[in-house]
Amino acid sequence: MKTNKEYISPILFHSDSSIYVYDDATRLVFPINKNDEIILNTKSIDRITPTESPRLYSLIQRYDLFNRRVSPPTEIKPEDIGMITHNAIEGGLVLHISDACNLKCRYCFFSDEYKHTMSFSKNLMSCATAKAAVDFYITSYMNAIRFNPNLNCAIAFYGGEPLINWDVILYIVDYIKTEYKFAASRIMYAITTNGILLDDQKIKFMLNNRFAISISMDGNSTEHDRNRVGVNNQATHAQVLDAVNRTNFLYKTMLLDNFSILKPGILITYDNVSNLIELDSYFTANPDLDQIVAKVSKVFDHATTYYDNQCSDDINNVYNEQVDYLFDLFEKQGGRIGSSNFLQRFISSFFVSVASSSSFAINPYRGTCLPGQGRIAVDPYGKIHVCEKISRNYSIGNIISGFDNTTQCNMLNIFVETCHNYCKSCSILNLCTLCFASTQSSDPMKFDLPTRNKCKQMKKNASWLLSKQYKLLEKNISVF
Numbered sequence: 001m002k003t004n005k006e007y008i009s010p011i012l013f014h015s016d017s018s019i020y021v022y023d024d025a026t027r028l029v030f031p032i033n034k035n036d037e038i039i040l041n042t043k044s045i046d047r048i049t050p051t052e053s054p055r056l057y058s059l060i061q062r063y064d065l066f067n068r069r070v071s072p073p074t075e076i077k078p079e080d081i082g083m084i085t086h087n088a089i090e091g092g093l094v095l096h097i098s099d100a101c102n103l104k105c106r107y108c109f110f111s112d113e114y115k116h117t118m119s120f121s122k123n124l125m126s127c128a129t130a131k132a133a134v135d136f137y138i139t140s141y142m143n144a145i146r147f148n149p150n151l152n153c154a155i156a157f158y159g160g161e162p163l164i165n166w167d168v169i170l171y172i173v174d175y176i177k178t179e180y181k182f183a184a185s186r187i188m189y190a191i192t193t194n195g196i197l198l199d200d201q202k203i204k205f206m207l208n209n210r211f212a213i214s215i216s217m218d219g220n221s222t223e224h225d226r227n228r229v230g231v232n233n234q235a236t237h238a239q240v241l242d243a244v245n246r247t248n249f250l251y252k253t254m255l256l257d258n259f260s261i262l263k264p265g266i267l268i269t270y271d272n273v274s275n276l277i278e279l280d281s282y283f284t285a286n287p288d289l290d291q292i293v294a295k296v297s298k299v300f301d302h303a304t305t306y307y308d309n310q311c312s313d314d315i316n317n318v319y320n321e322q323v324d325y326l327f328d329l330f331e332k333q334g335g336r337i338g339s340s341n342f343l344q345r346f347i348s349s350f351f352v353s354v355a356s357s358s359s360f361a362i363n364p365y366r367g368t369c370l371p372g373q374g375r376i377a378v379d380p381y382g383k384i385h386v387c388e389k390i391s392r393n394y395s396i397g398n399i400i401s402g403f404d405n406t407t408q409c410n411m412l413n414i415f416v417e418t419c420h421n422y423c424k425s426c427s428i429l430n431l432c433t434l435c436f437a438s439t440q441s442s443d444p445m446k447f448d449l450p451t452r453n454k455c456k457q458m459k460k461n462a463s464w465l466l467s468k469q470y471k472l473l474e475k476n477i478s479v480f
């Protein structure tokens with residue numbers, strides 16, 4: 001089968017009983033036999049002959065497997081960007097109302113562990129800026145629902161610690177009730193807080209006004225107090241646990257009179273040295289807490305020094321053993337029905353689908369959003385950013401004059417071109433989750449892709465992850 005095509009490598013993986021191959025060019029997975037595995041491991045695709053394996057040969061021919069077919073990127077022009085932002089703001093408005101925080105968590109984006117992100121300061125968003133941001137968002141939203149009538153209307157308060165700027169939260173809720181009566185019943189609010197400043201009055205106000213309250217708490221005190229500490233390194237678990245319990249209690253009490261209030265959630269962050277098995281035991285033993293676990297995620301690992309002391313082989317081995325153990329436990333317990341909510345969220349966090357990314361047609365490179373499409377993230381000064389996790393250098397407009405279409409296009413075109421040059425022959429391009437935030441650099445028009453070594457590691461991980469997923473799929477264990 002000698003051709004001029006450029007082939008990518010197959011990703012081979014095993015379940016307990018079968019061997020599979022994943023082709024990133026078509027995003028298809030096929031079961032294969034031992035002989036096919038040897039052939040794919042030892043021969044380039046164009047040298048495989050029908051006599052060696054008629055089935056494998058015919059699959060490759062029929063589906064044109066492993067043939068990347070990447071054409072050079074088409075430049076997006078500023079006048080085309082409206083198409084992107086018309087049905088945009090899927091993730092709503094994110095108001096970054098405070099650059100200040102009353103804690104000093106070790107893995108925080110604002111900490112020195114992250115090279116390119118923002119830093120703590122005393123800056124708070126003013127009511128005037130928040131009002132202008134809401135006006136801009138609601139106007140954009142009214143445009144967008146003509147294209148997508150089911151679009152959610154959502155405003156999230158983010159920080160630093162957003163409760164430090166409580167007056168702005170009160171002001172915005174009141175402003176929307178007065179000025180946007182038609183939208184008030186449709187708007188949902190969200191807040192991510194460390195919980196320290198939560199009191200009954202604030203909790204009741206937020207629950208009564210359709211806030212989804214997410215509190216960051218990393219499980220038991222050993223895990224939580226290892227990272228989520230105060231400015232003098234003091235433990236915070238007892239205080240945060242109290243805030244979580246109060247919020248949960250008030251939610252359950254108020255739910256009896258008001259079905260529309262939103263369930264609060266716990267956000268858990270872990271790293272390479274977390275005792276994941278103990279975390280599962282903790283939540284299993286505390287069903288009231290377990291019920292409201294909303295998200296389990298790993299400390300962000302790009303452009304950071306955070307993992308410098310957590311990357312020895314010993315640490316990685318223990319981490320991998322724990323993950324294996326928890327996948328087996330999840331399987332033994334029959335999947336999400338029999339497992340703790342914590343375990344279900346943990347397992348599902350390993351399942352990533354970029355195939356459904358809405359940006360895929362315009363940006364063939366990974367699951368990143370398009371600038372301005374994901375959400376409108378506004379900083380305390382009124383500048384709009386691609387997301388709340390990206391450095392303040394990557395502004396794509398402001399709340400007075402709106403999106404800067406030229407900058408949006410430049411950012412997208414540079415990102416796509418950078419990826420095209422580096423990633424076009426990659427065999428996990430569609431599984432790679434890097435995006436604007438995770439490739440940010442000190443130069444707003446430059447994106448730092450991972451080293452080749454890191455990509456190699458990600459490729460190894462992808463095969464490991466596919467094995468885990470297919471083991472569960474084969475046993476018909478439901479994850480979501």
Ligand code: SF4
Binds near residue numbers: 103105
């Ligand atoms: S509470 Fe949030 S913003 Fe404050 S230090 Fe911790 S992670 Fe950072």
Ligand code: SF4
Binds near residue numbers: 432433455
């Ligand atoms: S960044 Fe690396 S792993 Fe990701 S698509 Fe590019 S080459 Fe592949």
